Amino acid sequence: xxxxxxxxxxxxxxxxxxxxxxxxxxxxxxxxxxxxxxxxxxxxxxxxxxxxxxxxxxxxxxxxxxxxxxxxxxxxxxxxxxxxxxxxxxxxxxxxxxxxxxxxxxxxxxxxxxxxxxxxxxxxxxxxxxxxxxxxxxxxxxxxxxxxxxxxxxxxxxxxxxxxxxxxxxxxxxxxxxxxxxxxxxxxxxxxxxxxxxxxxxxxxxxxxxxxxxxxxxxxxxxxxxxxxxxxxxxxxxxxxxxxxxxxxxxxxxxxxxxxxxxxxxxxxxxxxxxxxxxxxxxxxxxxxxxxxxxxxxxxxxxxxxxxxxxxxxxxxxxxxxxxxxxxxxxxxxxxxxxxxxxxxxxxxxxxxxxxxxxxxxxxxxxxxx
Numbered sequence: 583x584x585x586x587x588x589x590x591x592x593x594x595x596x597x598x599x600x601x602x603x604x605x606x607x608x609x610x611x612x613x614x615x616x617x618x619x620x621x622x623x624x625x626x627x628x629x630x631x632x633x634x635x636x637x638x639x640x641x642x643x644x645x646x647x648x649x650x651x652x653x654x655x656x657x658x659x660x661x662x663x664x665x666x667x668x669x670x671x672x673x674x675x676x677x678x679x680x681x682x683x684x685x686x687x688x689x690x691x692x693x694x695x696x697x698x699x700x701x702x703x704x705x706x707x708x709x710x711x712x713x714x715x716x717x718x719x720x721x722x723x724x725x726x727x728x729x730x731x732x733x734x735x736x737x738x739x740x741x742x743x744x745x746x747x748x749x750x751x752x753x754x755x756x757x758x759x760x761x762x763x764x765x766x767x768x769x770x771x772x773x774x775x776x777x778x779x780x781x782x783x784x785x786x787x788x789x790x791x792x793x794x795x796x797x798x799x800x801x802x803x804x805x806x807x808x809x810x811x812x813x814x815x816x817x818x819x820x821x822x823x824x825x826x827x828x829x830x831x832x833x834x835x836x837x838x839x840x841x842x843x844x845x846x847x848x849x850x851x852x853x854x855x856x857x858x859x860x861x862x863x864x865x866x867x868x869x870x871x872x873x874x875x876x877x878x879x880x881x882x883x884x885x886x887x888x889x890x891x892x893x894x895x896x897x898x899x900x901x902x903x904x905x906x907x908x909x910x911x912x913x914x915x916x917x918x919x920x921x922x923x924x925x926x927x928x929x930x931x932x933x934x935x936x937x938x939x940x941x942x943x944x945x946x947x948x949x950x951x952x
Contacts, residue, residue, distance in 0.1 A: 586665060586673040587636045589658040591651050594625060594732045601625050602650040603657065608640045614660065617941060621657065626856040630733065633941045636660055641670050652683040693728070693735065693746065695754075700773040706754030707774060708746040711739030716782045716807055718951055720746040721771060723789030723813075723933075724881070725830055725861070725874060727753030730788065733940035734947070741948060742784070747774055749791065751877060757869030762880035764816075764890060768798040781805070784951040788812040788936065789911060790881065793890055800896045808950050809900040812943075813908050813933050816887040817894075817923075819915025826910050827878040831871060836862065845909045848932040894920050901950045903943065905931040 591601050604622040608614050620634040638660030645657035656677050661670055693708035708728045711717075718738050722730040728746035738744050748755040750770050760766040771794060775783065785806045787795030792814030799806040815822055826845050833839035836858050843857060844850035864870060880886060902925045904913055910933040916925050926946050931938040 585661070586641075586670055587638055587660040588656055588673075588677060589620070589635070589660065591645075591653050591655045591657055592623070592632055593653040593736075594627075594630065598625050598627070598653060598732075600650055600652045603645045603647050604629060605647055606643055606658075607631070610640055610643055612640050614638065614640050617945075624854075627732075627854060627860070628857060628937060629852045629854070630937070630940065634660070638662055641665070641667075642674060644674060654683065655681060697754075698774045698777045700750075700770050703750055703756035703758055703770070705750065705756070705770060705774055706748040707778070708744075710735050710744040710746075711741075712743050715743050716784070717743035717745045717780060718784045718786060718947075719771075719775065719780070719795075720744065721785070721787040721791030721795050722746075722749065722752065723787075723791050724815075724827065724877060725752070725864070726788070726791075727864075729753075730934075731936065734936050734944055737940075737944040737948065738951075742951060745775075745778065745780070745783070747771055749794065751870070751873030753864075757867070757873045759873045759876050762873075762876040764793050764797040764886045765801075767794045768801060771795075771798055772802065775805075782807050784808045784810070786810045786812065786947065787814070789815050789933065790877070792816070793886065796890060796897060796900075797893075799898060799900075800890075800893045803896070806898050809898055810903065810947060810950050811900060811923075812903045812936060813905060813911055814902060814914065815881065815911050816890045817902070817914040818891055818918035819913060820887070820911045822881050823910050824882060827874075827881065830861075831865075831874050831878060833865075846933045848905075848907045848930055848938060852938070894923065897922065900924070901926060901946065903928060903935060903946055905929075905933070905935050907931060908933045 601623040604624050606621050607619040614634045616637045618634050619631050621632050623632050641661045642659045693710050695708050697704045698707050720731045727748050751757050751759040785795040792811035793816040799809050829842040839858050843853045900923045905928050928935040928939050928942050936943045
């Protein structure tokens with residue numbers, strides 16, 4: 583590197599407009615490698631670690647702990663030792679003089695949102711990255727939505743088109759979930775892919791969405807270029823937490839909901855008030871509690887788990903990303919999986935490794951789709 587490299591406040595997700603510096607992992611003058619933990623940032627949704635986008639010496643920390651800055655703002659600079667202090671200071675001054683914060687009313691985030699009709703239902707779809715090519719299809723988990731992938735979309739969109747889908751009953755999709763079965767949910771996702779003329783794709787599903795992705799891959803041989811199941815429900819050895827799914831439905835106030843959401847994460851303190859408020863707002867949407875109840879009852883019945891496990895041999899080579907700290911579904915039993923399902927473990931995470939450890943998660947996923 584022969585010039586100054588700016589480190590800017592990242593944009594994580596559609597709604598992020600600013601972030602607060604919590605703590606730097608490196609001090610000025612220390613060397614940092616690309617992908618190494620650099621700084622912990624708190625947003626209105628979650629606190630996470632931002633990894634260095636480049637390699638170099640951390641010459642200046644511009645944003646101190648406690649400071650809140652808009653997306654895109656300069657928070658630090660990297661430069662090699664042959665770059666003078668005067669050149670570094672000049673770069674910082676020029677950047678600050680010309681920086682214009684993102685317009686809050688402008689297109690927020692990388693996702694291009696649209697709606698696809700599935701009979702009487704409508705399903706919200708977010709797309710990112712190039713228009714052409716075989717996409718990475720992201721299917722969220724129980725009570726989630728396409729924003730669940732906020733720390734992963736940019737990395738994926740740099741390599742391939744991305745299609746993120748709100749399952750029936752979730753996000754911006756209609757709240758009719760039918761009988762709540764994997765078959766019906768997979769059919770809805772399949773209808774979206776057909777409407778988008780997607781014939782081949784990398785399927786990625788989390789938790790409930792992992793079951794949907796696996797069922798779809800078994801139903802439509804040849805569709806899945808790759809299959810990645812993240813903290814999957816329904817696999818051998820998995821036991822869905824009734825305390826979580828029932829507690830989530832029953833909670834009506836923030837103090838009741840917080841313990842449920844804390845079960846999702848390795849670090850319960852990462853659950854923010856905005857995260858709680860967003861979930862409460864979602865639960866108060868007409869039809870949501872009925873939809874979640876139908877899905878819960880179907881998940882806990884074990885019928886879909888038995889049906890999917892009988893079809894695991896039909897799946898293509900599959901990456902299972904799991905966490906031993908998962909308190910929602912537990913850990914899959916590797917000894918009971920067919921040989922084409924390979925498990926990769928992510929440390930320091932609970933049920934949401936794609937949010938809690940996005941660097942490690944993105945590296946695994948990018949390797950899987952390569």
